Amino acid sequence: MTRLPFELLPDNSRLSDSGSLQIGGVDTLELANEYGTPLFVYDEEHLRDRCLQAVAGFPDGAVYATKAFLCRAMARLAHEEGMLLDVATGGELHVALAAGVPASSLVFHGNNKSPAELELGLRAGVGLIVIDSFDEIDRLEELVAGGLPTPHVLVRITPGVEAQTHEFVSTGQDDSKFGFTVSTGAAARAVERVARSGAMSLKGIHCHIGSQVFRVESFADALAVVARFSDQFGIELVNLGGGLGVAYVEGESAPSIAEWAATIHGAAQDAGLTAALMAEPGRAITAAAAVTLYRVGTIKEIPDVRTYIAVDGGMSDNPRPILYGSGYETFLPRSVSAARPKQIRLVGKHCESGDLLVSEGKLPSDVAVGDIVATPVTGSYGHSMGSNYNKVLRPAVVFVADGDARLVVRRETYDDLLATDVG
Numbered sequence: 001m002t003r004l005p006f007e008l009l010p011d012n013s014r015l016s017d018s019g020s021l022q023i024g025g026v027d028t029l030e031l032a033n034e035y036g037t038p039l040f041v042y043d044e045e046h047l048r049d050r051c052l053q054a055v056a057g058f059p060d061g062a063v064y065a066t067k068a069f070l071c072r073a074m075a076r077l078a079h080e081e082g083m084l085l086d087v088a089t090g091g092e093l094h095v096a097l098a099a100g101v102p103a104s105s106l107v108f109h110g111n112n113k114s115p116a117e118l119e120l121g122l123r124a125g126v127g128l129i130v131i132d133s134f135d136e137i138d139r140l141e142e143l144v145a146g147g148l149p150t151p152h153v154l155v156r157i158t159p160g161v162e163a164q165t166h167e168f169v170s171t172g173q174d175d176s177k178f179g180f181t182v183s184t185g186a187a188a189r190a191v192e193r194v195a196r197s198g199a200m201s202l203k204g205i206h207c208h209i210g211s212q213v214f215r216v217e218s219f220a221d222a223l224a225v226v227a228r229f230s231d232q233f234g235i236e237l238v239n240l241g242g243g244l245g246v247a248y249v250e251g252e253s254a255p256s257i258a259e260w261a262a263t264i265h266g267a268a269q270d271a272g273l274t275a276a277l278m279a280e281p282g283r284a285i286t287a288a289a290a291v292t293l294y295r296v297g298t299i300k301e302i303p304d305v306r307t308y309i310a311v312d313g314g315m316s317d318n319p320r321p322i323l324y325g326s327g328y329e330t331f332l333p334r335s336v337s338a339a340r341p342k343q344i345r346l347v348g349k350h351c352e353s354g355d356l357l358v359s360e361g362k363l364p365s366d367v368a369v370g371d372i373v374a375t376p377v378t379g380s381y382g383h384s385m386g387s388n389y390n391k392v393l394r395p396a397v398v399f400v401a402d403g404d405a406r407l408v409v410r411r412e413t414y415d416d417l418l419a420t421d422v423g
């Protein structure tokens with residue numbers, strides 16, 4: 001019979017007189033009617049607050065990891081609030097530049113940047129390139145020898161730390177496709193080579209241990225390796241990546257960005273790290289800022305088995321449940337504080353039995369076809385990881401603040417599906 005834990009909702013969530021959910025002063029049911037469903041609704045003030053916490057917590061560089069959620073409005077917002085932006089592909093770089101973010105505010109990541117992507121970054125003048133492999137050093141040297149500008153770079157080291165998160169988002173262990181391994185000596189060789197190279201200017205190192213990390217000790221373990229390494233090579237700038245976990249379902253709790261920053265600085269001090277410290281939160285900036293609104297299309301009750309509630313989206317707007325087995329809460333925005341005695345499975349409209357949005361959800365027992373149902377904490381790695389599977393149209397995105405909604409990504413049309421089809 002549990003009610004939705006309100007702390008999972010965006011900061012500026014309120015109940016209307018009729019008990020429906022308003023975010024940023026705008027009624028979510030009206031948003032669903034006006035913009036259609038599925039719809040991502042972001043609380044703009046919540047986003048700004050998380051950016052400000054990151055900037056205050058990491059004055060030497062707070063970098064928004066755009067992979068979590070990127071559109072021009074989001075890139076602009078993060079930049080306006082003083083964040084740098086992490087882009088991991090030519091595509092993310094293109095969108096950030098199109099948003100008007102200066103290239104000097106960009107940190108260019110990626111374990112397999114192509115020569116064309118590197119060229120794009122060099123020509124634009126990105127602030128930092130994070131070098132991930134010896135092949136990338138070769139490529140940069142070749143491009144600079146060909147007349148492109150000399151970049152400022154970080155070398156990504158892999159500290160040999162298990163972050164104790166899902167295998168697919170764990171990146172700090174030795175057995176990883178990312179970065180230069182410390183334990184094999186590759187990291188030392190890479191730093192020595194970059195420092196000697198006339199084609200790039202070494203500014204420091206980078207180290208990201210994973211995503212959705214709750215265990216503070218994992219960051220402390222990584223910092224201990226980073227501190228020893230930095231000491232050995234006179235490193236003056238360390239980018240500690242992202243990874244701060246967020247609460248998705250009832251019973252979970254996560255530190256705020258401000259608390260995380262304080263812990264990281266404390267652990268850095270304990271480890272004897274004297275270098276300046278940057279961080280790259282993604283999920284912690286955007287996840288809890290948004291809810292996704294869906295419309296219920298069919299309800300299938302299988303006695304003694306379960307109730308399937310099918311909505312007009314699915315794995316194409318949120319693949320996390322099928323990728324990582326991630327859990328979410330479910331609720332009806334028309335009666336946010338109602339008891340939720342009905343056990344349901346929220347599924348999408350794709351041709352896969354695996355097309356689950358919420359495997360074990362709860363809803364009020366009067367849920368009916370036509371209702372708007374919502375999943376909170378869907379602001380990260382939902383829209384950005386979405387697809388057009390089954391030629392389902394990608395949803396619209398609205399930002400809400402001070403009683404106003406603005407459309408920042410329009411819903412795709414059927415014609416959009418043919419935009420690249422030249423056949």
Ligand SMILES: Cc1ncc(COP(=O)(O)O)c(C=O)c1O
Pocket residue numbers: 065067068086109208210211212241242243244280281282283284
């Ligand atoms: C290099 C790097 N930085 C930052 C992030 C952001 O991580 P999170 O969203 O968990 O904060 C990632 C995520 O994959 C990453 O690979």
